Amino acid sequence: MSMAIDSDKAVSKNPMQRILKAFIDIRELTLLFMIAVIIIVMANLNPYFLSVSNFRALSVGMAPTAIIVIGMAILLASGGFDLSVGSVMALSSTVVAMMMLAGYSIPISVACSLVLGAAVGFSNGMLITGLGINPLIATLGTMSIARGIALVLTEGFSLSSLPKEFGWIGKASLGGFPVLVLLTLSLILIFDLAVRHTRFFRQVYFIGANEKAAMLSGIHVGRVRIIAYVLTGVLAALAGVLLASRLMSGTPTAGNGIELQVLAAAVIGGASLRGGEGTILGAFLGVVFVALINNSMTMLAVSIYWQMIVIGAVLVSAVALDMLIRGRRG
Known part of the structure; x- marks a missing residue:
């Protein structure tokens, strides 16, 4: 009994330890703190950083990545991932433009592009769950x-x-806010609530945490994973359509390398490569964090090649931090 009391006293005498533990365990708090630090530092280094035009360009530019990261966070929670999201984004951007130029209406062109994204996602799901191919190879x-x-x-x-x-969607504004950004934030909110409160997404986390236990509990693991891949494909296609709307062109080279940024953002936001963890809000904050780093380096005239090195280093550091935190919990 005395040992328990002493332990409680030790904890109560160390409020900083409790605060530090909260920052480590709750990744969203850590990211919010780091984002605030970047903003404060850059505001002192470059006065243009806090301008409305910069934040507008920053938010519009990161919208496609934020949409794709929703699907990637869900896949990571299930124990999988998808490296084809950037290519699906480019393909849907190309197809929607080709169909409109061929005379098809905007709704039909957009719908066909989203169906194409779903088809690629379904193919990924079948290759991985049906044939047992490793997600990396598939x-x-x-x-x-x-x-x-x-x-x-x-x-x-x-x-x-x-x-x-x-x-219209890519360039219009409502109340001074870009429609593209408002749509992205709405998707983040909807999927974050869905992940926290719906049965299907709870199954995704069960599968990622312990696939065998999930199967024994009656969860259709293959079906849930296929749906997750289809959803990711649709979101990647939607990002491509929105990008085409913003640029008013279909670009076959769009999204080149975006899969690295999406993975980095999701892992930084608390998702684990081993599955069973992560939130949509955390993944979105990871996107904001990565976008701020890129924006800051651009404003400081850092070479684009160095930016790629920094993003790679951030991804490795995020994975290493995830492993350290898991080891600490174990």
Whole structure:
């Protein structure tokens, strides 16, 4: 009894330890603190950083990544991941432009692009759950195929002269806020609530935490994983459509390397490569963190090549931190 009392006293005498533990265990708090630090530092280094135009460009630019990271966070929670998201984004951007230029209406063109994204996601799910192919190999293959199709269809050229009405979502504003950003924030909110409160997404976490136990409890592991991959494909396709709307062109080279940024953001936000952890809010804050780093380096005139090195280092550091935290909990 006395040992328990002494232990309680020790904890009560160390409020800083409790605060530090909260920051380590609750990744969202850590990210909010780091984001605040970046903003404060950059505000002193470059007065233009806090301008409305910079934050508008920053938020619009990171919208496609924020949409894709929703699906990636869900996949990571299930114990999988998808490297084809950038290529699906490019392919959907190309297809929606080609269909409109061919005379199809905007709704039909957008719907076909989203269906195409779902088809790629379904293919990934079947390769991984049906044939047992490793997610790395399966999605690496579909990444190459999707990018190749986009390049073959356009011969490597962007498709422009799209209908003006198509640019409304990508360029319009409501109450001073870009529609694209409002749509992205709405998706983040909807999926964050869904992950926290719906039965299906709880199954995703069960599968990621212990697949065998999930199967014994009656969860259809294969079906849930396929749905997760389909959802990720649809979100990647939606990001491509929105990007085409903003740029008013279909770009077969769009999203090149975005899978690295999405993975980095999701892991930084608390998702684990081993599955069973992570939130949509945390993944979104990870996107904000990565976007702020890129924006800061651009404003400080850091070479784009160094930016790639920094993002890679951030990803490795995030995975290492995740492993250390898991070891500490164990």
